[in-house]
Amino acid sequence: MHPFTYTQANDAREAVGAGRRGGRYIAGGTTLVDLMRETVERPDTLVDISRLPLREFNVTKRGGLRIGALVTMSEAAAHSKVRSLFPVVSEALELSASAQLRNMATIGGNIMQRTRCTYFRDVTADCNKREPGSGCAARGGVNRAHAILGTSESCVATHPSDVAVAFAALDAQVHLLGPDGERTVPFLDLLLRPGNTPNREHALRHGELITAVELPALPRPLKSGYLKVRDRQSYEFALTSAAVALNVSGGVIREARVAAGGVGTVPWRLRAVERALAGERPSDRLWSEAAAGSAEGARPLKHNRFKVDLLRRTVERQLRTVGDMA
Amino acid sequence: MSTELSDSAPPPPNEASPAPTRRTFIATTTAVGGVAIAGGVIGGSILSEPEAAAATAAPTSRVALSVNGRRHTFTVDNRTSLLDLLREHLELTGSKKGCNAGACGACTVLVDGRRVNSCLTLAVRLDGAKVTTIEGIGTEDKLHPLQQAFIDEDAFQCGYCTPGQIMSGVGCIEEGHTGSPDEIREWMSGNICRCGCYPKIVRAVEQTAGRK
Numbered sequence: 001m002h003p004f005t006y007t008q009a010n011d012a013r014e015a016v017g018a019g020r021r022g023g024r025y026i027a028g029g030t031t032l033v034d035l036m037r038e039t040v041e042r043p044d045t046l047v048d049i050s051r052l053p054l055r056e057f058n059v060t061k062r063g064g065l066r067i068g069a070l071v072t073m074s075e076a077a078a079h080s081k082v083r084s085l086f087p088v089v090s091e092a093l094e095l096s097a098s099a100q101l102r103n104m105a106t107i108g109g110n111i112m113q114r115t116r117c118t119y120f121r122d123v124t125a126d127c128n129k130r131e132p133g134s135g136c137a138a139r140g141g142v143n144r145a146h147a148i149l150g151t152s153e154s155c156v157a158t159h160p161s162d163v164a165v166a167f168a169a170l171d172a173q174v175h176l177l178g179p180d181g182e183r184t185v186p187f188l189d190l191l192l193r194p195g196n197t198p199n200r201e202h203a204l205r206h207g208e209l210i211t212a213v214e215l216p217a218l219p220r221p222l223k224s225g226y227l228k229v230r231d232r233q234s235y236e237f238a239l240t241s242a243a244v245a246l247n248v249s250g251g252v253i254r255e256a257r258v259a260a261g262g263v264g265t266v267p268w269r270l271r272a273v274e275r276a277l278a279g280e281r282p283s284d285r286l287w288s289e290a291a292a293g294s295a296e297g298a299r300p301l302k303h304n305r306f307k308v309d310l311l312r313r314t315v316e317r318q319l320r321t322v323g324d325m326a
Numbered sequence: 327m328s329t330e331l332s333d334s335a336p337p338p339p340n341e342a343s344p345a346p347t348r349r350t351f352i353a354t355t356t357a358v359g360g361v362a363i364a365g366g367v368i369g370g371s372i373l374s375e376p377e378a379a380a381a382t383a384a385p386t387s388r389v390a391l392s393v394n395g396r397r398h399t400f401t402v403d404n405r406t407s408l409l410d411l412l413r414e415h416l417e418l419t420g421s422k423k424g425c426n427a428g429a430c431g432a433c434t435v436l437v438d439g440r441r442v443n444s445c446l447t448l449a450v451r452l453d454g455a456k457v458t459t460i461e462g463i464g465t466e467d468k469l470h471p472l473q474q475a476f477i478d479e480d481a482f483q484c485g486y487c488t489p490g491q492i493m494s495g496v497g498c499i500e501e502g503h504t505g506s507p508d509e510i511r512e513w514m515s516g517n518i519c520r521c522g523c524y525p526k527i528v529r530a531v532e533q534t535a536g537r538k
Contacts, residue, residue, distance in 0.1 A: 001405045003383055003384040003385055003403075003404070003405065004385065004404055004405070005385045005404065006385065006387050006404045006448075006450050006451075008451075008453075026448075026451075029446060029447070029448060029451070030428055030443075030446050033407075033446045033447075033448060034427050034428055034446060036405075037426065037427070046404070046448075048451055050451065074440075097516070098431065098515055098516020098517075099441060099494070099497065099498065099501070099503075099513050099514075099515075099516050100428075100431060100434055100441050100442050100443045100494065100497075100516045101428060101443065101446075101516065103440040103441060103442050103497075104442050104443070104446065104447070233515075234511070234512050234515035235515040235516055
């Protein structure tokens with residue numbers, strides 16, 4: 001691990017000031033410390049934001065739910081409002097990592113976590129994300145766990161978060177504070193596809209800090225849930241996953257929200273599946289037909305072709321599970 | 327099990343560590359050389375005065391925390407993990423270094439009552455924190471009920487993961503995630519046992535939770 005100076009921010013302004021001067025924010029630290037030890041991350045200064053007052057759970061005037069960026073994954077998953085209003089968020093969180101890591105990791109940090117691509121984590125391997133212009137070892141390497149959607153010649157790494165998939169499905173908003181003040185961006189615009197610059201992973205401006213994630217008020221009744229498919233039953237990243245939220249009334253699907261994880265370079269919203277569901281009556285046949293378009297546009301690699309069909313099955317099963325509740 | 331530290335008073339700054347051991351000597355020389363040692367034992371160290379003089383490149387910070395009810399003040403290399411602080415400097419070697427990457431759970435301790443991976447916790451961030459390790463939950467005369475349950479159920483073979491399993495189990499029971507063997511397995515999944523003692527570990531946690 002490279003040496004670094006350490007400062008603790010007492011308030012958000014102070015934190016942003018330190019961020020503007022080049023300091024790296026640390027919240028739960030579960031990704032950052034790990035990557036620093038591997039020397040993938042080499043910050044000169046860590047700005048500890050853990051004592052900032054960013055732990056709110058507030059119902060907004062519009063009926064949404066604001067979750068402070070420093071709320072831990074365990075706290076967010078267990079919160080009564082999250083459990084009752086957005087079960088897909090609780091489930092995605094509790095199917096992530098381990099109980100210990102969920103006690104440390106935060107909501108803001110979770111969406112900023114970096115890929116688990118083994119070549120990104122190995123400083124001796126070529127990786128355009130870590131070392132722009134060096135190449136992508138994953139393209140010709142072992143790429144079973146890599147992305148099939150949103151990839152580029154430069155990068156095929158997946159975004160590893162589960163709760164980010166739920167945030168994508170729900171159209172979460174992300175509240176930011178930066179040197180130029182506050183702003184809000186749609187979560188779907190926060191994370192960037194790799195293109196030719198896989199080292200640019202998010203739309204945060206220099207020194208900007210995530211202060212909260214807001215889940216919007218959505219038409220009710222809303223049934224939702226998260227399904228995660230992986231190589232072992234627990235404590236593993238997704239091969240495929242599906243976040244589904246359905247608003248069904250009068251026997252008709254009024255609104256469908258579907259996103260997939262484990263398959264995209266960013267959490268992947270499945271608009272084609274949503275379109276196939278809207279205005280239809282729930283049935284086994286509908287789930288099957290709608291899910292058929294799950295991997296639309298997929299570009300599988302040598303070892304991950306199985307994800308195309310696995311994604312379709314994952315989505316179909318989760319549509320049925322949530323559809324049966326609705 | 328009692329703590330191995332004999333001096334209960336908080337040590338003055340810069341005298342926190344005992345005489346340099348072979349390990350801290352290697353740590354210091356490595357840090358000075360600027361060698362990147364991924365996952366090494368020696369990511370950082372508490373510095374005695376000669377060491378501090380030698381390792382001027384590595385920034386340090388003061389941190390005061392409580393471990394098993396005893397207060398300590400240290401000057402730490404900012405890179406020092408809680409796990410290394412416990413093992414290398416407090417000689418509380420119950421917490422184990424398995425993967426040093428948050429993937430195995432052998433280093434699990436409680437920080438302010440919550441189970442965490444001490445290998446991913448920077449000591450410098452723990453000012454004011456209360457840390458509980460396997461050495462702090464029972465004594466040789468009066469084991470913690472979960473320690474006793476591990477013996478009763480024969481819930482280990484090699485024993486390397488056991489302190490982490492027990493600390494994680496203490497957290498799991500406290501959190502109330504012990505409603506069924508399946509629930510225990512899910513909520514204990516952050517602790518890997520290479521000997522495969524999972525069925526007995528689950529029984530030990532279940533037995534202890536049932537008595538509570």
